[in-house]
Amino acid sequence: METMAARYGGVGKSICREQQQQHGGEGQCYFQMPLHYPRYSREDYEAMPEWQLDRLLSEYGLPATGTLHQKRAFAMGTFLWGAANHH
Numbered sequence: 001m002e003t004m005a006a007r008y009g010g011v012g013k014s015i016c017r018e019q020q021q022q023h024g025g026e027g028q029c030y031f032q033m034p035l036h037y038p039r040y041s042r043e044d045y046e047a048m049p050e051w052q053l054d055r056l057l058s059e060y061g062l063p064a065t066g067t068l069h070q071k072r073a074f075a076m077g078t079f080l081w082g083a084a085n086h087h
Helices: 014-022 042-047 050-059 068-079 082-086
Strands: 005-007 030-032
Antiparallel strands (some): 005 030
């Protein structure tokens, strides 16, 4: 199976850091989408510490900015669909 990678601007997974180290701090950066979709419930997101939300969002190439409440709302809106989002 071919790796799906999208061009990503500067921050992201180790792919970017490795490429920058090899090219003296220059070069293109790529974001590699994780293979699995997160399987957290609404309750999991509501109890999740900020560092874990930051890591989850950055793993999917999403911005981890704003207050803890904003990050939680963004993660739930992004990863919870259908009935799981309306409990």
